[in-house]
Amino acid sequence: MAIQKGGKLFTEINITPLTDIFLVLLIIMMVVAPTFQSMDNAISVPEINSGVAIEEKNATVSITKEGLMYINGREIKPEFLVSELEELKPKLEKAEVVVKADEKVKSSEIMKVMDAAQAAEFKKLVVAGEPLSKKEQKELQNNDKKKRGV
Numbered sequence: 001m002a003i004q005k006g007g008k009l010f011t012e013i014n015i016t017p018l019t020d021i022f023l024v025l026l027i028i029m030m031v032v033a034p035t036f037q038s039m040d041n042a043i044s045v046p047e048i049n050s051g052v053a054i055e056e057k058n059a060t061v062s063i064t065k066e067g068l069m070y071i072n073g074r075e076i077k078p079e080f081l082v083s084e085l086e087e088l089k090p091k092l093e094k095a096e097v098v099v100k101a102d103e104k105v106k107s108s109e110i111m112k113v114m115d116a117a118q119a120a121e122f123k124k125l126v127v128a129g130e131p132l133s134k135k136e137q138k139e140l141q142n143n144d145k146k147k148r149g150v
Helices: 016-042 052-057 078-091 107-119 134-148
Strands: 003-005 008-010 059-063 069-071 074-076 096-101 124-127
Touching: 059 078, 059 107, 059 134, 069 078, 074 078, 074 134, 078 107, 096 107, 107 124
Parallel strands: 059 096, 096 124
Antiparallel strands: 003 008, 059 069, 069 074
């Protein structure tokens, strides 16, 4: 679109104000963007505590960072895992094993649970996406001590 000014044809657009606006927007985004990332660190996701109903439906095997194993809150020795799972299987509503392990537990410990579940003829094994929290580990150990009367 051409504009005539004093007999001359003016065909240029002054983009300096447009460039200034874009630079201001860029600076604003550069200042604001890091705050979005730092907000994620400030968010504390609430812990989900599994209730009794879930544990009655499944065999939940919990492994602490020390390597202690619990089935539905009761401590067991790893060598008796297969027999405990076989004994528990008829009592379950769903024939599946849920494995909850601390993040520091080696994969070989989880593989032992997988092998035991297969030997006990469980058809489904679920590895919990949320690791066993420190709070849950302490609760398991305290509950087990109370049951044994220690």
